[in-house]
Amino acid sequence: MKALFTDIRAAVVATLVFAVVLCGLYPVAVWGVSQIAFKRKADGSLIVDKDGTVRGSSLLGQVFAGEKYFHSRPSAAGAFGYDGASSGGSNLGPTSQKLNDAIKDRIAAYRTTEGLAATAAVPADAVTASGSGLDPHISVKNAELQAARVAKARSLSVEKVKELIAASTTKPDLGILGDAGVNVLELNLALDAAK
Amino acid sequence: MHSTDWLQFALFIGLLALITKPLGIYLTQVLDANGKTWLDPVIRPLERLTYSLMGLDRNKEQGWKQYTLAMLLFSLVGVLFTYLILRFQHLLPLNPQHLPGLSDHLAFNTAVSFTTNTNWQSYGGESTMSYFSQMVALTIHNFTSAAVGISIAAALVRGIARASATTLGNFWVDLVRTTYYLLLPFCFVFALFLVSQGIVQNFKSYDTAKLVEPQAVQVAKMDASNQPVVDAAGKPVMEDKTLTEQAIVQGPMASQVAIKMLGTNGGGYVNANAAHPFENPTPLSNFVQMLSIFAIGSALTYYLGRMVKNQAHGWAVWAAMMLLFVGGVLVCAHFEAAGNPIHQALGVAAADGNMEGKEVRFGIFNSSLFATITTAASCGAVNSMHDSFTAIGGLVPLFMIELGEVVIGGVGAGLYGMLVFVVLAVFIAGLMVGRTPEYLGKKIQAYDVKMAMLSLLVLCMSILGFTAWACVSDWGLAGLNNAGPHGFSEMLYAYSSATGNNGSAFAGLTANPANGDPHYNVTLGIAMLIGRFLMIVPIMALAGSLVQKKVSPPSAGTFPVSGATFTILLIGTVVLIGALNFLPALALGPIVEHFLTAGGKLF
Incomplete structure (x- = not known):
């Protein structure tokens, strides 16, 4: 019985001590160092315009629908996509009728918007929802297919738009890790700044 | 797979092999009650203070029953602690979004989930949990459930290494030392690296x-x-x-993500978990996160070899794990890269593979690799949505869980799970040659095999039993996001994940429905308890039996537990038992779905 009491005391005390060290000191220490060393990143990599308004985070995608903008991937986050408080994917499986119909509609819309042939293959990322619903990137191929439409809508040369695409492209880390992607929010902001 | 995919894969396995030995040696220092480490000057005072507050004599060792009882009591206190915080989070500080307290069944499910190192999440983090709940109620278990797993593994290894003894170490000492010397310092450095990649760490409101x-x-x-x-x-x-x-979303995310990976917990700060750009901003953060999931589990095989004074045995176990792992990755990546023929017929570029539920920055290969790692280990963090994988691509993570998560596995849990298979492999080898089976000089007898089998059968019963119940019940079908065989896979995955203490999901499944039906939350909670504790108790009984045995010197007829023969036998045992138990169920889910996909059938 005494041994049991000793163990109960140890269990309760350990939980409380750990709560202080692991849940108090540890995150606060990480916070303290990162606020000094990586302030912008620790605060969400926010993009702030001249008058101090937050326009987004360079890590998070936003919805774009107008012809003057590059379009992000479809998104299943929230009712209208890219809901920052409701991240997630569609979770629809390979034999889902709903997913099949959605992809069919998106392919037709993409071909119309970008002026592609009725049989042209469409980049997979342009017609599928990402895992987070906040994917900031599109594939380079997807961006290049949208370049002509954006250039026309903005009366810019396609070369100029392609330059901006290249400037907003994230290369694989260390040259080999991960895939290249074009940051849509940064690219669209660069376009707005270029006009 | 592209050439860069092969390069990344080789880099991953190479780096993992490189850190296994130094980290394994460090583990021998941490898991020795009087061991010396280079962190002693900083941490020793904290360790001493903790012992004195707990009223602990750190040189007093425990037998298997005392050790197990201490672990169970600690876990019970942990469940209650978290349950109460979640129920009353609206009354507690650090809740800038004014989120309400959780319902009783959701709080039960979540408390059990984090205590058992599962981190199944029936909720979306950003819309449910206050900063206080994230930081205190959940993060504490990310550390302690990992430390408990490592402690149990250490106790079992001592049971194998010691002869004619009665004690297996002291649970409290193992718990405190693992937390302070291993998890805490590594996480601190890791969390800072993650912030440098873009993970947030602040206390601002959104x-x-x-x-x-x-x-x-x-x-x-x-x-x-x-x-x-x-x-x-x-x-x-x-x-x-x-x-x-x-x-x-804002909050103290990096500190939680670091331990969620290193401790193979997997519970995300936000709903999309490691697919969310804040939890996993770059391919580099992704790579290091993957490495950290496997780091401790891999090093524990070195610890095993070191403790039983047979390093070749440790590496043979590691090799068996790695071969199973490589096989899983290649199958998963192949089918994800091949993509979905139904969507390709609509006009999706075939070369792009299956991108539904995947992030552009990770692409096909890093998503497949992550999915296999997170389920081979009992981590459960996801950087892509497994529910949207192709049929066979999604079968791989499911099968990895059902093998018992012994391919590196959860921290500690992977090693003690694999050692059960080692005992069975030795037993089978003994039967084949008609000798009394021996493991490292110890006779494996009826009691040992019974305990080993018990720990495996319990898992099988929980996974298949609960899945069967759910798929004939209205509450089970109401939670599905997909119809047809994929819906069955969602249920099978849920109970496999809960029982295996993994925590990843075919996340379309709604376990916490708006109408408040508690069935999923409660049954999944029970499955997690079964998968954790009904597995640990027989394993500790096995450890208690092994530690008492005498060691007989090796003879010409001794079956060696190192080398290629042993590795192949071990792989065979793992696959055969996994396959025999679960193939019928898998045939009804992903396997039939694979053929339906090829035929263009939709639901």
Whole structure:
């Protein structure tokens, strides 16, 4: 019985001590160092315009629908996509009728918007929802297919738009890790700044 | 697979092999009650203070029953602690979003989930948990459940290494030392690296961004009492609205993500887990996260070899794990890269593979690799949505869990799970040659094999039993997001994940429905308890039996537990038992779905 009491005391005390060290000191220490060393990143990599308004985070995608903008991937986050408080994917499986119909509609819309042939293959990322619903990137191929439409809508040369695409492209880390992607929010902001 | 995919894969396995030995040696120092480490000057005072507050004599060792009882009591206190915080989070500090307390069954499910190192999440983090709940109620278990797993593994290894003894170490000492010397310092450095990649770490309330391009949308019109307005035909009336804002999640994320990976917990800060750009911003953060999931589990095989004074045995176990792992990755990546023929017939570029539920920055290969790692280990963090994988691509993570998560496995849990298979492999080898089976000089007898089998059968019973119940019940079918065989896979995956203490999901499944039906939350909670504790108790009994045995010197007829023969036998045992138990169920889910996909059948 005494041994049991000793163990109960140890269990309760350990939980409380750990709560202080692991849940108090540890995150606060990480916070303290990162606020000094990586302030912008620790605060969400926010993009702030001249008058101090937050326009987004360079890590998070936003919805774009107008012809003057590059379009992000479809998104299943929230009712209208890219809901920052409701991240997630569609979770629809390979034999889902709903997913099949959605992809069919998106392919037709993409071909119309970008002026592609009725049989042209469409980049997979342009017609599928990402895992987070906040994917900031599109594939380079997807961006290049949208370049002509954006250039026309903005009366810019396609070369100029392609330059901006290249400037907003994230290369694989260390040259080999991960895939290249074009940051849509940064690219669209660069376009707005270029006009 | 592209050439860069092979390079990344080789880099991953190479780096893992490189850190296994130094980290394994460090583990021998941490898991020795009087061991010396280079962190002693900083941490020793904290360790001493903790012991004195706990009223602990750190040189007093425990037998298997005392050790197990201490572990169970600690876990019980942990469940209650978290349950109470979650129920009353609206009364507690650090809740800038004013989130309400959780329902009783969701709080039960979550408390059990984090205590058992599962981190199944029936909720979306950003819309449910206050900063206090994330930081205290959940993060504490990310550390302690990992430390408990490592402690149990250490006790079992001592049971194998010691001869004619009675004690297996002291649970409290193992728990405290693992937490302070291993998890805490590594996480601190890791968390800072993650912030440098872009993971947030602050205590601000959520930011609001003004959208670059406001969006015109249609929403259901609400009346004064917040009910949808319907027209004469009963259809909801829609009205135009302009979306101008995006919420940006904030909070102490990096500190939690570091331990969620290193401790193979896997519980995300936000709903999308490691797919969310804040939890996993770059391919580099992704790579290091993957490495950290495997780091400790891999090093524990070195610890095993060191402790039983047979390093070749440790490496043979590691090799068996790695071969199973490589096989899983290659199958998963192959089918994800091949993509979905149904969607390709619609016009999706075939070369792009299956991108539904995947992030552009990770692409096909890093998503497949992550999925296999997170399920081979009992981590459960996801950087892509397994529910949207192709049929066979999704079978791989499911099968990895059902093998018992012994391919590196959860921290500690992977090693003690694999050692059960080692005992069985030795037993089978003994039967084949007609000798009394021996493991490292100790006779494996009826009691040992019974305990080993018990720990495996319990898992099988929980996974298949609960899945069978769910798929003939209204509450089970109501939670599905997909119809046809994929719906069955969602249920099978849920109970495999809960029982295996993994925590990943075919996340379309709604376990916490809006109508408040508690069945999923409660049954999944019970499955997690079974998978954790009904596995640990027989394993500790096995350790208690092994530690008492005498060691007989090796003879010409001794079956060596190192080398290629042993590795192949061990792989065979793992696969055979996994396959025999679960192939019929898998045939009804992903396997039939694979053939239906090829035939273009939709549900």
